[in-house]
Amino acid sequence: MIDLKNIEIGHKSVLFKIDDLQLVKGKMYALIGANGSGKTTFLQSITGINKPLKGEVMVFDNSISKLNRIEKAKTISFVGSKFDGIDYLKVKDYIALGRTPYTNALGRLDETDLKVVNETIELLQLDHLKNKFTTELSDGERQLAAIARAITQQTEIIILDEPTAFLDYANRKKVMELMKKISIELNKCVIVSSHDLELCLESEIDLLVVSKKASVLKLYEANSLSKIELIEIGF
């Protein structure tokens, strides 16, 4: 569903190239690379915030830059590395903001919207948190709320930029397992950038590695690399 052919990623100079990659639904990919290797720039190219220096990111045979705002918002959702919480914003209202591309001009939630929100809350077991303010949650709970918001957006692609960076081990593990489960059960294409090599290997997911020497992004299937090999390629 995401087709990447002859693409050059970078800001002013080329950071890395992609020869030919297909990312599919029902799978989760971990994006791995050294600091400054261009991971964030790559994710921004997929969300359409930045254009690749060369080539185009194709989603369902359409160039991402050709999609209008609403189509894009219904195709790709994004979770940042940290959600600090917002004063007086309740968890359920925050999650419901994921419905923004679907609601009418006034932003009113209809029955379908409410159903999606409630199902997501149930799926992520956030029922006990839904009436709390986002500022009252722990970092781990807030990250789950951010993921829930992305899921209510009902996009085929979910992108997470270092979602585990500020979490403890238990929460990091929980987030990765949850995203893997979501990719399989909800049939989504999930891309997670991460510095946590052990966690990515343990999670048994496909790896997208920016190779240090060749400056190329390559796909390695789950369990095909050892930690030492991974370090050698990427760092």
Next chain:
Amino acid sequence: MNSKNKNKILIIILVILLPIIAGIHLFSGTISIHFSDFYSALTHFDSENTNHIIVKNLRFPRLVMGIIAGGGLSIAGLLMQTLFNNPLAGPDILGLNSGSSLFVAFSLMTGIPFFNSDFGTIMSALLGAFAFGLVILAFSMVVKSHVSLLLIGIMLGSFTGAFVSILQSLSNPEDLKMFIMWAMGSLQQVEFSQLPIIILFFISGTLSCLFVVKSLDALVLGESQALLLGIKVKYIRIILIAITAILTGLITAFCGPIAFVGLAVPNLVKILFKTQSHRTLLIGCLLTGSVFLLICDIFVQLLESTIHIPINALTSIIGAPFVVVIVLKRLA
């Protein structure tokens, strides 16, 4: 569910409170006027009757201006706070008021008749606020720190203030007097005949908020996330500045600069309603702002026989400490 009902009750309380406060406002003043005079002044106006003149030319326009200025400035403040993601933003602190002041001062002192008309004054105040709003918006793209942006707004205000002083020293005494009266801030500068155009601008400014409610809710998450949720962020930013300019410009043109309402009321409303739903916040700001400014003006009127306090001074006396409390609460 519980909090939604609580907010409904709060709005109902405010809806009941507003006419009560408005009633008290009408009756407060140095001359006491009987209830029947209010009714007859508006239905069968008698130009010989002093009470009728007071009601129609003084009390009634003052009440309407109080409601419009309180509600309008509070809504403008809320829009700025959401746009810049900064609870301490407001049309006054970001320099939109000073933009209006500069343009009005300039237009009043040019002596061109158009600028002395109601429409001319509104337009220059509105353009001033819009121009300065765009300047601040441009700065906000470069300056990412909240505090720095506020400082730039304050500097913009001081910078403009200097120009206004220069204009004052150059102008003839009559224009100067007119400008100084205006700059003191008062709800009493409006005449009955000017109300229709003021109300028209106010209603168009307030109703335009309906078009941006959804975007405001999403903007709370920050501009980049709002963009990914399908909001036309670039376009909405300009619309928000335009609505703020209409409301701020209109009110500044007719009441002079009124400080702290736009800053303090939206924060008070968020504390009362505990929500980020802008549908609720906008209604809350409209009602709370009106009630707040009318109460301030009732005090101004009660004290008028002994001492004349400009409304601008009273809103600052109440507003400034409240803002300090908000800052302290954020640091804690």
